[in-house]
Amino acid sequence: MSGNSPERGVSYCCVMTLLEIAAEGDLDARRLFGLDETLRAGFTDVRLAISITGPETEERYRELRAAVDAHCPVLDLFANPTPVTATVSKA
Numbered sequence: 001m002s003g004n005s006p007e008r009g010v011s012y013c014c015v016m017t018l019l020e021i022a023a024e025g026d027l028d029a030r031r032l033f034g035l036d037e038t039l040r041a042g043f044t045d046v047r048l049a050i051s052i053t054g055p056e057t058e059e060r061y062r063e064l065r066a067a068v069d070a071h072c073p074v075l076d077l078f079a080n081p082t083p084v085t086a087t088v089s090k091a
Helices: 058-071 073-079
Strands: 018-026 044-052
Touching: none
Parallel strands: none
Antiparallel strands: 018 044
């Protein structure tokens, strides 16, 4: 079974010749450097600019984005609170 096989519930094919993604975000580094503990340590906003070149219609590429967004574990990690467990041990 391939990673996008119908048996797994995700099937989408879209032709593109070039995919460009620019990412930028807002991060106040004062918490990182211990200057202001009231601030959030992570990004407060992340923006992606996605440019696709290829034979498909713009609508088809928007459909692709919706399918990717619905199944992307990285986007889910950003969009939803995720419990994190860490252990420390001396090697």
